[in-house]
Amino acid sequence: MRNIKICCILMLLCFLLLSSVSFAAKAHTHKYDILVKREAPTCTTGGFEDVKCECGKTKRNKLKALGHKWEFTCNAPSPTCEKIGYKYEKCMNLNCKEYRKTKLKATGHEWKYIETVLPSCEKGGYKLEKCLKCDKTRETGKFGKALGHIFDGDFYYYSATCNSRARKFWSCTRCQNASKIEYVGEALGHNIEVQTIPPSCTKMGTIAYCCTRCNFMDRKAIPATGHNFTTFTSDPTCTTAGSETKLCTTCGQKIVKSIPKLNHTYISTKNGYACTKCGVIKPQTASTIAPKNVPLNKDSNKLNYTY
Ligand SMILES: [Zn+2]
Ligand SMILES: [Zn+2]
Ligand SMILES: [Zn+2]
Ligand SMILES: [Zn+2]
Ligand SMILES: [Zn+2]
Ligand SMILES: [Zn+2]
């Protein structure tokens, strides 16, 4: 009975020992599900995550740099056959403002054969090619020489004018684009006819040189001649006025200036009163007797009466 007790105790101890051994053998697996600290990675720099297990053990997980996430943006000039272009891109990651510009090579033409052009008057033959992308053309595979123009057909004849010589005019019989000119003789020169409008005493005249063949005309002014006056004088008498007349012998213009009549100058003679200038005798009538208050002539002692 006592043995059984001891045995039981031993078995219990054994069990406890075994279970403690199995507990020790059944190792604790860390579960890092507690986030302690996190530093997020950017496009160019790495970050980390510090995590902790229930048991208190911590661990640092490194986080890789994200790298830029490039995406196209618009408005970049595309490359053409002959010119380079660009590609503009923007990083789409949060908090990143990076842009990048990439040069793109010119694409180069893409030639396609169009036709074979035969030699012409001015150019040898060639193969014509056209770019499928930009419509530019180029000449390749040249052959043969330019043929030269042919002037063996009829010609137009242009008559001479006042200023230009007569000429023969040919067009190329093959291409019609080129011409040959041969001059004949000399220009005619103007056939001048002179027309004169003579000047007057007061107005200018004109000499006009007009070509009877073309509309050439030239003019020259002739100055006014001015009047050509001759002076005639008729003397005044005691009873009639005289005059001084200036007469233009060219145009007949007349300028008349009158000279006042002289009036009689009487002196007393034995025959009565006589005029000293014309000798006329004044008849003795009551009305002709000198009035008493006649002013005295200063130059003479005689009494002069003037009517
Ligand atoms: Zn743990
Ligand atoms: Zn970025
Ligand atoms: Zn092209
Ligand atoms: Zn030609
Ligand atoms: Zn003329
Ligand atoms: Zn005149």
Ligand SMILES: [Zn+2]
């Ligand atoms: Zn008189």
